[in-house]
Amino acid sequence: MPDETHVAIASATDIVTARQKGRALAIEMGFESVEATLIAAAISEVSRNIVEYANRGEIILRASRNGARHGLCVVARDEGPGIPDVAQALQYGYSTRRGFGVGLPGAKLLMDEFDIISKVGKGTTITMRKWLD
């Protein structure tokens, strides 16, 4: 197993690839199937965000460790327009486009940790983790 898996995101097809790789890694790490599905769902939402707002970016998947805890870390990175108001973007039901406004807040709900750094004109990096119990 490589330390990191990078999935380039530039189209809707890549969203499927990213979430399938995420699910496979989760299962390999010992996550229950249900949890792997939640991780895949979170990856799907953050990847779609890249496609819709930044056009391209990447998803990085890796095992994560915090003391005795093991988990899976997903980084979604793009160099797109950035998010002017992160708090608003994380508000459930808020969308600047045609969406439900479920994407980012939804991903946050599905994971144990969710961190977002965004600079207007520079891009957005989302780091999220799910821990194995």
Place this chain on the structure above:
Amino acid sequence: MRVPILKQYDYLVASIQSVLSDEDLLLLRDDLTERVGQYRSKGVIIDVTVLDLVDSFATRTLRAIAHMLKLRGAETVIVGIQPEVAFAMVQLGLTLEGVGTALDLEEGLAYLKQPLKGNLRHAR
């Protein structure tokens, strides 16, 4: 991959065969809206048994399909949502409000065959 659509008497059955990209889902929407007119179908079953995930885009598209087909005079029922898929949808707060759902193909057909269901829906 294009979703095959079978005609069964008054109904259409769209059996999703593999994981779908966003484009595939939009293609399914366009195909169904056209076929419903072509075959004068009264009902449409969309079988999503093979889907390992129904995310916000898929939910939004399935809802749009059902609403569009309703405007074309056909009832839609989504069948085969797997337990884990349902769990993830609930966690994400996604609903298929206003869209018929049934356990599997057989239940889906039974759902569509309920007499007057369409009319009752409209009356509400």
